[in-house]
Amino acid sequence: MVSLKCKEILCLTYSGLLFISGILLITFSVILSYRVLYHFNFVPSDTIGPFIVIFILGFLHLFLTWLGIKGPTREHNFHIVLFMVFTLILLVCEFAVGIWSMILWDEISILTLELMRVSFKEMINFDKKEWSKLQSDLKCCGLYGVTDYSSKHNSTPFSCTNPELSNVTIQYIYEEGCQKPLVKYVKRILLDGALIGFISGIFQCFGLFAFYSFFSSLREERKERLNRRLAMQREASQGQLPAQNLPIPVTPPISANPPPLPSS
Incomplete structure (x- = not known):
């Protein structure tokens, strides 16, 4: 059976990893949000939603680190239970982010195509710079191919070369x-967001198990401590009897006349 001290070390190790995961979530959410915003004219606005949630969850990871360290080291029931409640909420939210990203992943083809069609029609007046950046970065030309420019414009833009x-x-x-x-x-961006959500949710499952195991062992340890204390008190009380119950020693009476000496 794993001792309480080993489980405490496991909880503290998880809390340290939780801090690192919070930093990683904030970093990845900023990077993926930037990649979405870089071509935001052609991407549905809902796409950035999961990454905003991941950014907020990263700060919650940092807050949970404090609870995860304070609870086991000081054996505070309130902080341990509060940690498990927040961990369960994070678990649900992070799996929800993964599912949300997969739903957007399935719908993105239709939504993106519609935005590109509208933008390509207005490219001369509004989105010419955006299309130039898009074509240079993704190494493509037009909406369906280079023939889109030959049928609509006199020349092919330099960004298509x-x-x-x-x-x-x-x-x-x-x-x-x-x-x-x-x-x-x-x-690809949405798939990364889904993987981050699912991996973070699995990570929270491990933390929930570790702290629940520690909390259960802590309760058993407290019962054993109480039983040992009561046993020591009983032994101490049985080793010393009360003064009124102690037997009184009886001494023989002293005679007033000494006994006669034997004659020679």
Whole structure:
């Protein structure tokens, strides 16, 4: 059977990892949010929702670190129980973030295509810079391909050319449209968000088990301490009888006349 001290060390180790996980969640949420906002004109606004939630959950991880250290070291029932309650809430929220990201992952193709269609129609007046950035980053051209420009514009934009393969005489133009690369780009971000949510939820399951095991062992340990204290008190009370119950020694009476000496 694992001792209470070993379980306490396990809880403290988990609390240290919880602090690190909070920093990682905040960092990843900022990076993934930036990747979504970088092409935000073509991405549904709901896509950034899971990463905002992950950012908030990262700060909750940091708060739980304090509870996770204070509870086991001082054996405070309130802090241990509060830690388990918050851990259970985090577990549900993080699994919900994973499910939410997978739902968006399934719907992103249709939503992104609609935004790209509207944006491509207005590209001359509004979104020309955004399309140039999109085509340069994803190495694509137009919505469905380079033919979108030949049917609508007089020339192909410079962002559709590959600067690594092009030279003064030959211009290498991307043939693939931007729809599929962008959908793949956004799906990859959402998949990362789903993995973060599910992995964090599994991590919370481990913490919930560790602290529940410690709390159960702590209650058993307290019962044993109480029983040992009561046993010591009983032994102490049985080793010393009360003064009124002690037997009184009886001494023989002293005679007034001494006994006669034997004659010679």
